[in-house]
Amino acid sequence: MSHAMGHLGSGLRLAALAGIAVLGLTACSVFGSRENQIEYQGIPFNGDHRALRDDRMSFVATAKPADVSLDGAIRAAEFEGVKYCISYIGTSDIDWQIGPDTPRAQMPVSDGTLTFRGTCVE
Template identity: 40%
Template structure:
């Protein structure tokens, strides 16, 4: 029983380390992002970056990173047509609940 508990503990610790090494910091900050398809369309997506107030520039970069990762993984290209993207003027950005949301499309 002790052996099984030790193995589980070590496995959990190693899994935790693996996740931290895969995280990418933007402007010195880590952001939680979520990308989802719009209306079931595979090519149109929204990406939301939580706690964007930590660094607006970092949040913009995190959104761009997630979008490129999605388009490359889905279509094999990093091309993105933004309808409202990370390069939008600062005055047009709206923090909703501390999050920024952008929308784009992976051209096919």
């Protein structure tokens, strides 16, 4: 599909990482120990990520409540994917199969949960 931050210039990538870090720090300060929860436009979003069993470079990232704010869920799921890749291989480069650039009508939302799939790029 597309990839977020994979082919941006290093300056833009650094700016994007800084923005994500600020979002993460904001989430920490707002929610304390709830490390998988972020706030977007005053709405708390729960996010999670997990590696695929057969390929640890690939992952699934989820966020909810997508039925309250799809924009907030998109940001939270993207944040979870970036967090996974940074912790797993030390880079935020992601090849998204289903991700933030997926057309909204094609984004998989089930029971209020948005699900992204991606692969960390070395």
